Amino acid sequence: MIIDFHTHLFSSDLCRDRTRGLEDDQFRSIYAAEKSKLIDHHDLLAAMKDYGVDFAVAMGFPWDDEELCASQNDYFRSVIELSGGTIIPFGSVPHNSARPVEEWVREIRDMGLRGVGEVGFYSRGLNEESLDFLENLLAAAKKHSLPLCIHVNEPVGHRYRGKYDPNLRVLYGILSKNQDVQIILSHWGGGLIFYELMPEVSESLAHCFYDTAASPFIYSDAIYRIAPLMVSPGKILYGSDFPLISFRRYFDAINRECGDEEWKAGVLGKNAARLLKII
Numbered sequence: 001m002i003i004d005f006h007t008h009l010f011s012s013d014l015c016r017d018r019t020r021g022l023e024d025d026q027f028r029s030i031y032a033a034e035k036s037k038l039i040d041h042h043d044l045l046a047a048m049k050d051y052g053v054d055f056a057v058a059m060g061f062p063w064d065d066e067e068l069c070a071s072q073n074d075y076f077r078s079v080i081e082l083s084g085g086t087i088i089p090f091g092s093v094p095h096n097s098a099r100p101v102e103e104w105v106r107e108i109r110d111m112g113l114r115g116v117g118e119v120g121f122y123s124r125g126l127n128e129e130s131l132d133f134l135e136n137l138l139a140a141a142k143k144h145s146l147p148l149c150i151h152v153n154e155p156v157g158h159r160y161r162g163k164y165d166p167n168l169r170v171l172y173g174i175l176s177k178n179q180d181v182q183i184i185l186s187h188w189g190g191g192l193i194f195y196e197l198m199p200e201v202s203e204s205l206a207h208c209f210y211d212t213a214a215s216p217f218i219y220s221d222a223i224y225r226i227a228p229l230m231v232s233p234g235k236i237l238y239g240s241d242f243p244l245i246s247f248r249r250y251f252d253a254i255n256r257e258c259g260d261e262e263w264k265a266g267v268l269g270k271n272a273a274r275l276l277k278i279i
Contacts (some may be wrong), residue, residue, distance in 0.1 A: 001269035003276075004048075004056040004247070005120070006149075006186060006213040006239025009087070011075045012040045025123040026095070030162045037243045041079045041087055048155040050084065051072040051247040054269065055278070057239075059118040059149060060092030069094035069104075077111040088276060090115040090149060093134060093140075095124075105140035114276060117149030118140050118186060122162035128168065138178045147275065149211075152190035154218060166190045176204035182275060184209045184237065187218065188227070196231045210274065211239035214269075216249050216271070224257040224267075233263045237272050 014021050015038040020028040030036065041058075048056055058076060063069035065170060069092050076089035091108030093101055093116065105116060116137060119229065121130040134150070141148040152171065153163050175183060185192060185208055193210050196202045215223060227236055238254070240247055258264045 001054045001055075001273060003238070003269040003272035004053050004240050005184065005237040005272050006211045007044055007056045007058055007242045008039070008061070008244075009044055009058045009076070009079065010061070011042055011071065011091075012042075014038065015040050020069060024063055026062055026064050026120070027068070027131065029122040033161075033235070036161075039056050039243045041082055044087060044155070045083060047242065047247065051251070053247060054218065055086050055088055055272075055276075056242075057114070057272070057276075058087050060090050060116075061115075062095065062096045062118065062120040062122070062151070063092055064123070066094045066098045066099075067095045068119045069097075073108065073111060073113065076113055080084045080112055083227055086113075088278075089113050090117050090126055092117070094138060095130075101133070101136040101138040102143065105137070105144050105146065109144045109146055115147040115149060115183070118151050120151035121163065121164060122151075126167045131170065131174065134174060138174070138181050138183075142178065142181045147184060148249040149184040149186060151186050152192060153187055154190045156191075160217075167190055172201070172204070175208060179204070179207045182207055182209070184211055184275075186211050186213050186239065188212065188215070188223065193227060193230055209237050210269070211237045213239040213241040214244065214252065216245055216253070221253040221257050228260075228263055233266050234271050234274075236267045236276070241276075 018031060044056060071089045079087050079089055091113035095105040098168060108116060124130060152166050155165055189210050240250055
């Protein structure tokens with residue numbers, strides 16, 4: 001079984017014309033360039049079929065705009081049926097909303113969406129407002145028993161659209177206080193995974209998982225050999241960030257670098273299946 005834990009979808013209307021989306025600061029910070037590809041569920045299903053991907057988690061976008069966020073959540077609710085359950089959507093909560101965060105998260109659960117996220121702070125960074133928002137999201141995710149995915153980029157290296165200082169020290173403090181929530185840290189947690197070599201950090205982050213999204217743009221393929229030495233292999237989830245990067249680039253690297261078939265099976269699907277309770 002192959003489960004891609006990190007893909008991105010948008011409605012067909014937004015894929016055809018992103019003008020409305022570009023009114024949102026968060027969306028504009030990532031998708032202002034026309035070459036930044038947008039896909040809908042038809043495109044994802046076709047790619048999944050071509051590469052033998054059984055299930056894919058569709059991450060919601062971290063909108064500022066309340067209307068755009070509600071529209072995507074509604075689209076994602078329909079995607080569950082349209083995909084025959086093979087696309088597993090997470091829902092989003094807008095940063096600018098008069099409604100309480102908890103109401104949004106309750107609706108995400110009631111819609112049948114399977115988690116919250118991807119939470120990101122592309123246009124503003126991890127400032128005090130962002131931290132308050134994240135704390136409220138975590139409290140609501142705990143109340144409604146939903147996993148939560150956080151975009152965490154690395155604090156060093158080259159710049160790219162949406163990259164902000166993740167302030168790993170502050171983020172670690174928040175994560176360690178919310179051990180009742182299953183948390184997925186995207187992009188190898190921005191390097192936070194390396195600190196799990198410290199026993200106290202490993203203990204504090206026992207509830208956290210790491211996805212592999214965007215690995216080819218950030219780390220050498222050696223990350224697939226090194227990561228299981230730092231954390232339990234059960235905490236690593238294959239995620240492609242599709243359509244940013246093709247499935248094949250991950251499969252080739254994982255097959256080349258990972259000789260342990262049990263570890264490979266876990267990363268490519270079994271770990272995600274346990275987290276999502278689909279086996």
